[in-house]
Amino acid sequence: MMNKTSPLEKAVMAILIVLAITFFMMPVFWLVTTAFKFGREAFAIPPKWLFFDFTLRNFQEVLATSKTGQFILNSIIISTGATVLSLVLGVPAGYAIARSNSRLLNLSAYFFLLLLMVPPVAMLIPFYLIMRDIHLLGSYAALIILDTVFDAAFVVWMMRSYFADVPKEIEEAAFVDGASHFSAFLRIALPLSIPGVVAAALYVIIYSWNDFLFALMLTSPQTKTIPLGILSSFSSVEVSWGKMAVMCLFAIAPALIISLFLNRYFVQGVTMGATKG
Amino acid sequence: MVNSSNQPTTKRRHWVASVRRIYRGDGPYWAMLLPLLVFVVVVAIYPLLFSFRISLFKYRLTDPDQVQTFIGLSNYLRAFLDPAVLNAIKVTLVYVAGTVIVELVLGLGLASLLASEMRMTRTIRAFLLIPMALPPLVVGLVWKSLYNADFGVIPYYLKQIGIGVGRGPLAELGWAMPAVILIDVWQWAPLMMIIFLAGLKSLPVEPYEAAYADGATRWDRFAFITLPLLKPTILLALLLRTMQSFKVFDTIYATTGGGPGSVTTVLNFHIYTVGMTFFDMGYAAALANILMVIIAVLSIVYIMLLERQQL
Numbered sequence: 001m002m003n004k005t006s007p008l009e010k011a012v013m014a015i016l017i018v019l020a021i022t023f024f025m026m027p028v029f030w031l032v033t034t035a036f037k038f039g040r041e042a043f044a045i046p047p048k049w050l051f052f053d054f055t056l057r058n059f060q061e062v063l064a065t066s067k068t069g070q071f072i073l074n075s076i077i078i079s080t081g082a083t084v085l086s087l088v089l090g091v092p093a094g095y096a097i098a099r100s101n102s103r104l105l106n107l108s109a110y111f112f113l114l115l116l117m118v119p120p121v122a123m124l125i126p127f128y129l130i131m132r133d134i135h136l137l138g139s140y141a142a143l144i145i146l147d148t149v150f151d152a153a154f155v156v157w158m159m160r161s162y163f164a165d166v167p168k169e170i171e172e173a174a175f176v177d178g179a180s181h182f183s184a185f186l187r188i189a190l191p192l193s194i195p196g197v198v199a200a201a202l203y204v205i206i207y208s209w210n211d212f213l214f215a216l217m218l219t220s221p222q223t224k225t226i227p228l229g230i231l232s233s234f235s236s237v238e239v240s241w242g243k244m245a246v247m248c249l250f251a252i253a254p255a256l257i258i259s260l261f262l263n264r265y266f267v268q269g270v271t272m273g274a275t276k277g
Numbered sequence: 278m279v280n281s282s283n284q285p286t287t288k289r290r291h292w293v294a295s296v297r298r299i300y301r302g303d304g305p306y307w308a309m310l311l312p313l314l315v316f317v318v319v320v321a322i323y324p325l326l327f328s329f330r331i332s333l334f335k336y337r338l339t340d341p342d343q344v345q346t347f348i349g350l351s352n353y354l355r356a357f358l359d360p361a362v363l364n365a366i367k368v369t370l371v372y373v374a375g376t377v378i379v380e381l382v383l384g385l386g387l388a389s390l391l392a393s394e395m396r397m398t399r400t401i402r403a404f405l406l407i408p409m410a411l412p413p414l415v416v417g418l419v420w421k422s423l424y425n426a427d428f429g430v431i432p433y434y435l436k437q438i439g440i441g442v443g444r445g446p447l448a449e450l451g452w453a454m455p456a457v458i459l460i461d462v463w464q465w466a467p468l469m470m471i472i473f474l475a476g477l478k479s480l481p482v483e484p485y486e487a488a489y490a491d492g493a494t495r496w497d498r499f500a501f502i503t504l505p506l507l508k509p510t511i512l513l514a515l516l517l518r519t520m521q522s523f524k525v526f527d528t529i530y531a532t533t534g535g536g537p538g539s540v541t542t543v544l545n546f547h548i549y550t551v552g553m554t555f556f557d558m559g560y561a562a563a564l565a566n567i568l569m570v571i572i573a574v575l576s577i578v579y580i581m582l583l584e585r586q587q588l
Binding site for chain 1: 303305306307308309310312313314316317320321323324325327328331386387390391401402403404405406407408409410411412413414415416418419420422423425427428430433463467468471472475495520523524526527530531545548549552553558561562565566568569572573576
C-alpha cells in the first residue's frame with residue numbers, strides 16, 4: 001500500500017515466488033505428466049519433464065482392465081452419503097447453537113470441537129468391533145456413518161459461526177408475523193446462508209473422498225474406495241507408475257476442481273472452521 | 278441443620294425452573310440439535326465408552342475362542358514400559374514439532390509474499406491450495422516415487438549435486454524422518470498460508486501508518502507490528518496443525534510403513550499395527566486412549582494460551 005519496493009526487493013520476491021511455485025507444483029506436474037507416459041518412459045533417467053512420448057495408453061488399459069469404475073462409484077456413493085447426512089444433521093444444529101440464548105446449547109459447540117480432536121484410530125478400533133458384531137463390516141453404511149461423525153462435527157462448528165454473522169432481524173420480523181422457528185430457519189436463514197453451506201459441503205466432500213484409514217478397515221472388496229483401489233491394483237502386480245498415475249488422477253479430480261474453480265468457497269470453509277472461535 | 282435440609286429443595290426447584298425455561302424458550306432449538314446429538318451419542322460416544330471398556334481387557338481377535346479377560350489397568354501399565362510405545366511417542370513428538378514449526382515459518386513467508394490482491398497472486402494462491410485438497414494417500418504414493426532410489430527424480434538431482442542417498446531417502450535411517458516431514462510440509466504449509474492471509478487482512482492499518490511515518494523498515498514492521506498482532510492467529514494455526522499432525526497415518530502407510538526400523542513409526546501408526554495387524558484389541562484401545570489424552574492435554578494448553586491472548 002505505502003511501501004516503496006526497491007528493484008532488488010522485487011527481484012528477491014520474484015525469485016522466492018518462483019521457488020515456491022516450483023516446490024508446490026512439481027509433484028502435481030509430475031503426477032499429471034506421468035499419466036501420459038507409457039511403460040519405461042515414466043522412469044526415464046534423466047527425467048523427461050516436457051518432451052516425452054505423449055500417449056493415452058495408460059488410460060485405455062486402466063479403464064479396460066481394472067475395476068476403477070467400481071472404485072470411483074463406491075467413492076461417489078460414500079462421499080455423497082456422508083455429505084448429505086452431515087449437512088442434514090449439522091446445518092440445523094449449527095443454526096440452533098448460533099441463535100439460542102441457552103448457555104447449555106451454546107456450550108455444546110465445544111463438545112463438537114472436542115469430537116473433532118478425537119484421533120480417528122481411537123474411534124476406529126471400537127467402531128470396527130461393533131460393526132463386526134452387527135454384521136455391517138464392508139457395507140457402505142459403516143463407512144458413511146463413521147465419516148459423518150467427524151464431518152457433521154465440522155459442519156456444526158463452521159455453520160455456527162456462519163449463522164452468527166447472518167442478521168437476526170429478518171427472522172425476528174417473521175416471528176412477529178407468526179412464523180415458527182423451523183420456518184424461519186428454512187425460509188429465511190438457510191437461503192441467506194447458501195454460500196456457507198456450499199463451503200461446508202465442499203470441505204466435507206473432500207474429506208470423505210480422501211479418507212483412507214476408515215476405508216482401509218471398514219470396506220470389503222466390493223465397497224473399496226478409490227484410494228484403496230489404487231493400492232490394491234498395484235501392490236500385487238508389477239509396478240507401473242503410468243497406470244498408477246492414471247488412477248491417482250481420478251482420485252485427485254475433485255481436489256483439482258474444487259481448489260482451482262471453487263477456491264473461494266474452499267478457502268472460506270477452511271478458514272472459518274479454523275479461525276472463528 | 279435447618280438450612281442444609283432446606284437447600285436441596287430450593288436447589289431442586291431452581292433446577293426444575295431452569296429446565297422449564299430452557300424448554301419454553303429454546304425448545305425448537307433443542308429439537309434442531311437433537312437428531313445430531315442422538316446420532317453422535319450412538320455412533321461416537323458409545324464406541325468411545327466401549328473402547329474404554331475393552332482397554333481394561335485382554336482381548337485378542339486372533340485367539341480361537343476370543344475370550345476377554347478383565348485385567349484392570351494392565352494394558353495402560355504395559356504401555357508405559359513398552360519400548361515400542363516409548364519410541365513411538367518420541368517419533369511422534371519429533372514429527373509433530375518438525376512439521377508444525379517448518380509449516381509455520383513457511384506459511385508466514387508465503388502469506389507475506391502473496392498477500393497482495395493482484396490477479397497474478399490470486400491465481401498462484403489458487404494453485405497452492407491443490408496440495409492440501411489431495412488425498413494424503415496419493416500424496417504419499419507420489420512422493421514415494423519421487424524419492425525412489427533407482428528412478429526417482431529427487432535422488433537423481435541430489436546425485437547431480439554430489440549428494441548420494443544410498444537406498445533412497447525413505448530407506449535410510451538418517452533421511453527417512455526429514456523425508457516424511459517434507460511431505461507433510463508440502464501438503465500443509467499452504468493451509469497455514471491461507472489462515473495467515475485471513476489474519477493479515479483483518480489487521481488494522483493505523484500502526485503501519487504510524488510506523489511508516491517513523492521510517493520503520495519493512496523488517497521492523499513485520500517483527501514489531503505484524504507478528505505481535507498476528508499472535509492469536511498464529512496460535513490458532515498451531516493448534517489446528519498440531520492436532521492434525523498427531524493424526525498422520527496415510528502418508529506414513531504409503532511411504533515408509535513406519536520404517537526403516539521404526540524411525541517413522543508415529544504413535545497413530547503403531548496403534549493401527551497393534552490393533553489391525555496383531556489384533557491385540559485391548560492393548561490397541563488403551564494406546565488409542567493414551568493418544569487421545571495427549572491430544573486433549575495439548576489442546577487445553579493451546580486454548581488457555583489463546584484465551585489469555587484475547588483478554
